[in-house]
Amino acid sequence: MFWTDSGLDKIERARLDGSERRVLFDTELVNPRAIAVDPVRGNLYWTDWNREAPKIETSTVNGANRRVLVNKDIGLPNGLTFDPFSKLLCWADAGNVAEDGLLQ
Structure with missing residues (x-):
């Protein structure tokens, strides 16, 4: 499982029994919120509700290849989901x- 911690500004992962807990990211996060996983392709997506510089980022599920996907024309990205059939991040x-996002 994967989760965001807005209090400690971290993104973590662990097995369902709590074992193998690991911090994936604890830098360059201000207020991480939503998180979504594409298990087929092994990608992780999350939002950062940073009022100064909001963004949506991605990496592999192991924390490699972190990069910003969206950081322009975005307000406070909150809910997030990935549709594996259409390969859309919403x-x-x-x-x-007035606007919700869609990234293909």
């Missing part, structure tokens, strides 16, 4: 209720 933006 998010809700609490900072701009």
Whole structure:
């Protein structure tokens, strides 16, 4: 399982029994919120509800190849999901209720 910790500004992972717990990221995060996994391709996606510089990032499920996917024309990215059939990453933006995001 994967989770974000907005109190400690971390993204972590562990097995369902709690073993093999590992911090994937604890830098360059201000307020990590939503998280989504593409288990078929081995990708992880998350939002950072940083009011100064909001963004959506991605990496492999092991934490490699971290990169920013979206950091322009985004408010407060909150909800996030990945559709494996269409290969679309979708998010809700609490900072701009008129627009929700879609990235193919």
